[in-house]
Amino acid sequence: MIKYTFLFALAIASVVFALNNSVSISINLYPMPYEVNMPLFVAIFTSFLSAVIMSSIINASGKIKLSYTIKKQKQRINALENEITILKIKENINETLPATNLIHATSSSKQG
Numbered sequence: 001m002i003k004y005t006f007l008f009a010l011a012i013a014s015v016v017f018a019l020n021n022s023v024s025i026s027i028n029l030y031p032m033p034y035e036v037n038m039p040l041f042v043a044i045f046t047s048f049l050s051a052v053i054m055s056s057i058i059n060a061s062g063k064i065k066l067s068y069t070i071k072k073q074k075q076r077i078n079a080l081e082n083e084i085t086i087l088k089i090k091e092n093i094n095e096t097l098p099a100t101n102l103i104h105a106t107s108s109s110k111q112g
Contacts, residue, residue: 024038024040
């Protein structure tokens, strides 16, 4: 609800701004030999819209880079978790093997 109230207020402010700045201006596109005539509010809104588009592109490229980094880190985490699992299995095997060797060693010494 607050979001829509803010957007409505922004829309009203934009309309008031446009009505108060309807003076025609001339924009020279140097070094090209062109000149554009437009109302002042169109020039300002166009500049604002261009800034929003450029910042969105920059933000999107940052998100793409971040998602690539996250993907690489997840792969590294999986590899490390697999390595931990393998080491735990080896540790369990090593813990059980010496115990069986001791049993065989003590039983053979009793027999002899």
